Amino acid sequence: MKTAIVTGAAGGIGAAIATLFASSGATVIALDRSFTGVSEQATGAGQILSASFDVADEADWTAISDMVSERFGHLDALINNAAIFNPVPFLEESVAGFQAVTDVNQLGTFLGMRAAAALMPTQGGSIVNVCSTGGLRGFSGAFSYSTSKWAIRGMTKVAARELAGRNIRVNAVHPGLVDTPMLGENTAENLTKMAASVPLNRLARPEEIASRRVPGVARQRVHHRLRIHDRRRADDLEHDPERRGPRRRSGRKGLAMERRFQGKTAVVTGAGNGIGLATARRLQAEGAEVLSVDWNADYLADCVEPKLTIDLAGDDAPARIVATAKARFGTVDMLINNAGVAGPKALADSSDALIDHVMGINVRAAMRLTRDMLPHLTKPGGCIVNVCSVFGEIGFPNTAPYAASKGALSQLTRQLSADLSADGIRVNAVAPGVINTPIVAERIASDAWYRRAMIETTPIRRVGTAEDVAGGILFLCGPDAQFITGHILNIDGGWLAARVAP
Ligand SMILES: NC(=O)c1ccc[n+]([C@@H]2O[C@H](COP(=O)([O-])OP(=O)(O)OC[C@H]3O[C@@H](n4cnc5c(N)ncnc54)[C@H](O)[C@@H]3O)[C@@H](O)[C@H]2O)c1
The missing domain is CATH 3.40.50.720 (NAD(P)-binding Rossmann-like Domain)
Known part of the structure; x- marks a missing residue:
């Protein structure tokens, strides 16, 4: 039985991720400050255990770590998804506003990764930080949010480096504009403009970010930033066109076969x-x-x-x-x-x-x-x-x-x-x-x-x-x-x- 923590799981991308994990048979510890108390429910082949939680509170992480350790013995995956959005431009940002965003988005991600690393078994685990295209290019008009996502991207890279020796894979996804309550503060006109700025001409659905392939990024052994709807990045190796060895045979040993391309x-x-x-x-x-x-x-x-x-x-x-x-x-x-x-x-x-x-x-x-x-x-x-x-x-x-x-x-x-x-x-x-x-x-x-x-x-x-x-x-x-x-x-x-x- 796989065990995963998903933060910010009350709605939007976090809820979609929690549901997807549970539908594949995992036990999901779904954390959100808008939950009340603790509750448990069977979902799909797995279960979701929901708890009221503040990612910026170290004591909450200690309590949840103790609970995971006692009940499940270990943790396989952490999805650091909780974040707050503050649509305030740089010149208007207050210390309190900046601090609030930093506490949830940055400190929360750090505390989560630290707790997860301690709970992951020697064979390793996977941490996925939900960043944003704002952490790649920078949004104007949301200074604290956008810069916090840059910081999370940096934390992802450094943690990937430091935790590689413990078989813990650390990756980030960078969603573009996703139709969740976080965008709710925008006017309908703004949302239409935003969608029109996306080549695919629409906002993403939370399920598209949650797609089981997002945790799968780590499974494929890629320490990587996965941009959902956006652009760029690459790499390679060589070989001499004149010389070649015996043909390699391919095969999917040990992987469950899907039929995603039937009729294609x-x-x-x-x-x-x-x-x-x-x-x-x-x-x-x-x-x-x-x-x-x-x-x-x-x-x-x-x-x-x-x-x-x-x-x-x-x-x-x-x-x-x-x-x-x-x-x-x-x-x-x-x-x-x-x-x-x-x-x-x-x-x-x-x-x-x-x-x-x-x-x-x-x-x-x-x-x-x-x-x-x-x-x-x-x-x-x-x-x-x-x-x-x-x-x-x-x-x-x-x-x-x-x-x-x-x-x-x-x-x-x-x-x-x-x-x-x-x-x-x-x-x-x-x-x-x-x-x-x-x-x-x-x-x-x-x-x-x-x-x-x-x-x-x-x-x-x-x-x-x-x-x-x-x-x-x-x-x-x-x-x-x-x-x-x-x-x-x-x-x-x-x-x-x-x-x-x-
Ligand atoms: N192997 C690596 O480490 C690596 C790393 C980064 C990128 N790549 C890229 O991956 C791709 C596939 O490489 P690979 O590792 O499978 O190498 P490979 O040499 O095994 O396969 C390349 C295939 O392309 C065919 N090919 C080459 N020129 C052709 C032409 N003019 N017309 C028709 N067929 C042609 C070859 O016959 C061969 O079957 C290449 O684009 C390569 O640059 C490979």
Whole structure:
């Protein structure tokens, strides 16, 4: 029996999270200052134990910790969701107003994380802090609230670093505008304006933030900020396009299989190997029909039909892929631009041929295929996922062509989220860190500097698997991500967020 604490659980996002946890069989300790006394009720396959609680009161945390310890022995998850919103601009903010927001939002999050860490067993647990896009960009007109969310984001990163050694994963979600009582102070006119500023042209529903994939972010081993409805971020690793090892096989060992994509259609490029193969197989296992595209017929040999052997860099590639998909599926629900090649060279050592090769496949081919596929994508409801890289987000020695290409693909993702949302098409990306392909395994074994830079500093000290990335791609395509567009999901064991000392 899993045990989770959810703060601010009386309404909005917190109530939706508590219900979702309980429906999956967990015991939820739902805390809110607007509850009266303590009550218990069976909900779904689990139960919700509600208690009146002030997250800013240390004594309340001591009492609840004692209760969890006595009744359940341990805690598996904490969702720090409680917050207050204060729509006061900087120049008008009072000390009392600032202090009130700081107490609930910041101090409450700190006290919660501290209590949870003490209650989590040696095999670890998961803490998710509910931040806000105000903690990424800063809202004008809500100084205390917005800055408190920046602080929570910082606490998330530092705690992720410090608690990684105890197997406690710490992540944050950054909801955009969600239709909860917190927005209630706005006029109807303001709400309409706010919704119009969102590419998807609506406010989120609390259930979309609570989606079981939010706690699942941690399950997929991503120390990450997940932006719900917004944009940006990315990363990666390399391999030499000339060299490749035996094909990796994918599989979902030990995970309950869902059928999220029954009756859906997808085109996956680079589907003969690695991340593309794992993604195609998982989509098929969950009910989708997949057109697998790769330039190497050997890699495609074991893939099920339909499949197409073609070099994406060729002039006729987009037309042939589109024609095949159209003939087979009619319309395409998901386009996964995964095919990519590496360019692990300093710019000074990069020939014209290398630059053209890397940019040609990683950027030009993805742009051309996406453009030509647009008329055939399902509208509304279609989605595109680009496979970017951590190296598209930060500088890393000796990888100029590849990093530039992945940075371009990240920006294309953000750009298309703006352009295509009017048609109901969502565009997102994943940014993998070190993913275990044979060539990476070889470099890991032979290059101590690389090992130190890429793995030993990763909070979750292992390389990722193709299945780790496929899981993120399916999440972005699936029903739990319907309010997510323009987002780049780091799947990197926390490498971008919080490098740790080797
Ligand atoms: N492995 C990692 O550590 C890592 C990290 C970050 C990002 N990525 C990205 O993930 C994506 C998939 O990489 P992977 O690790 O699965 O590598 P991989 O080499 O196993 O798979 C890439 C696939 O793309 C195909 N491909 C390459 N160029 C093509 C072309 N011109 N036309 C058709 N098919 C082509 C290859 O044949 C191969 O099957 C790439 O975009 C890569 O940049 C990988």
